[in-house]
Amino acid sequence: MSDYKKVIGKRQFSLIFSILVIIFLYLPVITLIVLSFNQSRHGVLWTGFTLKWYQDLFSNADVWRAFLNTVIIALSSATVATVLGTLSAIGIYWHSFRTKKYFQGLIYTPLIIPDILMGVSLLLFFVALNVQLGLTTIFLAHVTFCVSYVTLIVIARLQDFDYTVVEAAKDLGATGSQAFFKVIIPLISPGIIAGFLLSITLSIDDFVITFFVAGPGSTTLPLKIFSMIKFGVSPEINALSTLLLVSALVLSTIGIRFRKIIFT
Numbered sequence: 122m123s124d125y126k127k128v129i130g131k132r133q134f135s136l137i138f139s140i141l142v143i144i145f146l147y148l149p150v151i152t153l154i155v156l157s158f159n160q161s162r163h164g165v166l167w168t169g170f171t172l173k174w175y176q177d178l179f180s181n182a183d184v185w186r187a188f189l190n191t192v193i194i195a196l197s198s199a200t201v202a203t204v205l206g207t208l209s210a211i212g213i214y215w216h217s218f219r220t221k222k223y224f225q226g227l228i229y230t231p232l233i234i235p236d237i238l239m240g241v242s243l244l245l246f247f248v249a250l251n252v253q254l255g256l257t258t259i260f261l262a263h264v265t266f267c268v269s270y271v272t273l274i275v276i277a278r279l280q281d282f283d284y285t286v287v288e289a290a291k292d293l294g295a296t297g298s299q300a301f302f303k304v305i306i307p308l309i310s311p312g313i314i315a316g317f318l319l320s321i322t323l324s325i326d327d328f329v330i331t332f333f334v335a336g337p338g339s340t341t342l343p344l345k346i347f348s349m350i351k352f353g354v355s356p357e358i359n360a361l362s363t364l365l366l367v368s369a370l371v372l373s374t375i376g377i378r379f380r381k382i383i384f385t
Contacts (some may be wrong), residue, residue, distance in 0.1 A: 139221030157359035175358035175364075184361065187345035190256060191325055194341065198263035199320035199362065201254035205264070206271025207313055211305070213272070214279045224308065231269040245332060254336030262334045263324045270323065278312025 152165075160169040177183060190330040213224055231239065244254075244261050252258060285295045286308070307311070335344060349358055 145322065146344060151367075153359050154363050154366070157356060159356065162356055168277050174360040178357045178360045178364075181357065183340075184271045184342075184345060184357075186340045187340045190339060191342040194263060194320045195324035197259050198267055198324050199317050202264045202267035202320045203271050203313060204319040206268045206316055207275050207309075209268065210275035210279060214276050215284075228269050228272050231266045232273075236327075236329035236334075240330040241376045244333040254334055257340045258329055259334065259339060259341065260336040262313065262330050263320075265322035266327075266330065267323055270319055274316040274319065275309060275312045278309045282308060 144288055148290075155167075157174060158170050158172070159165075159167055160171045160173070161167070207230070209224075213221065213228070240262075243265065245259075247254060247258050270383060287300050287304055290304045291297075295303070326343070328347065331344060332347075335341065340348075345357060346361070348353055
């Protein structure tokens with residue numbers, strides 16, 4: 122009986138602790154969503170329901186210009202990083218060469234060095250080459266750190282890959298390019314898609330590196346939010362954050378359904 126009570130006590134403690142963690146994680150988000158509909162511009166006291174802040178947000182051309190820059194950079198850098206990362210993963214995992222371990226170390230480097238160090242180093246690199254800071258430098262910077270994430274994700278997928286399938290395809294007359302595009306790519310496509318989506322998320326979310334390599338007229342959404350919040354937390358920021366949260370949830374749901382359709 123005492124052992125049974127101990128088990129029940131441990132389960133109750135785990136349940137209570139889990140609930141507290143969930144509250145700690147999601148209560149700020151819920152608060153932000155609620156305040157985006159609050160009439161009060163300052164403070165957290167509820168004074169009434171309004172959609173004014175969303176109307177002001179949609180009429181703010183600077184915010185949507187920054188949002189467009191963010192989307193362009195995220196999609197373009199994620200696409201290039203996914204292609205480079207996939208080819209890099211295949212080359213590192215399946216091929217043996219003298220400098221293989223050094224290449225593996227270079228792949229891990231962007232993941233372990235601080236963002237501020239990478240931002241400063243990229244800034245000095247672009248200045249040394251006399252490259253004008255702007256959307257192009259942000260694009261190159263985002264590709265630089267996204268490639269590593271894609272490479273590691275695809276390598277993880279390749280670890281479960283049965284190479285005899287490729288050999289069987291070649292025995293049936295498939296060329297190297299046909300085996301690559303019709304056998305290898307479809308089988309590792311879950312890893313490729315995961316790397317692409319993660320690259321988009323990292324690009325949209327990045328602030329530190331973008332802060333160093335951005336130039337005039339190349340403001341992204343994180344930079345714009347930072348410039349707005351310096352003058353105080355505006356309800357427009359709450360509205361913008363709520364829209365981003367809803368968009369992320371919708372895209373995640375679509376991605377899950379898309380994955381079930383494609384891979385089941």
